[in-house]
Amino acid sequence: GEEVAQTPKHLVRGEGQKAKLYCAPIKGHSYVFWYQQVLKNEFKFLISFQNENVFDETGMPKERFSAKCLPNSPCSLEIQATKLEDSAVYFCASSQRENSYEQYFGPGTRLTVT
């Protein structure tokens, strides 16, 4: 498609429950990124992929977060045991250009942990 799609739009989980978010990048884009926006404007990079390969996962809290981009499937971001501080909007972005900051962002998934 021509836009990055993210599902669900909203997700509510009790503390300790699992949360799984999905992202369909723009067709033809090789690079996928996940970001977390906690406060109004504060973005945190989590992980990037080139096709199905993890490229940079320096932002991921690996003990609870995992992500995949498998062929012919939406990419996913999973939080095994959610904590209150995981409440945020999670954005997925895709890019086709090798050396550019031109990324296309999805509408985000708002995760609320109660």
Place this chain on the structure above:
Amino acid sequence: LAKTTQPISMDSYEGQEVNITCSHNNIATNDYITWYQQFPSQGPRFIIQGYKTKVTNEVASLFIPADRKSSTLSLPRVSLSDTAVYYCLVGPPRSGGYQKVTFGTGTKLQVIP
């Protein structure tokens, strides 16, 4: 990435030209300057990118002085729909998945009727 400084907020009347300046004193030789726009409850949207002098597209212009220590995003004749947060980011071209964007706090532009 080079540290950037932007005004926290700006107000403008409809129909005016708006200039948002970003300071990046520690910009490196191979850094590019990129601007994004984020509407409420939406993901950021790429607006424009440049290296030096002036870049113009259908949405905005980007002015970069010779010393490149600052840049100015210019929005011609803003409308209410331009109310958004505008982010400036500065960084080198990176290969593939290393091109993660790191936003600062951005400038909240409020367009007034």
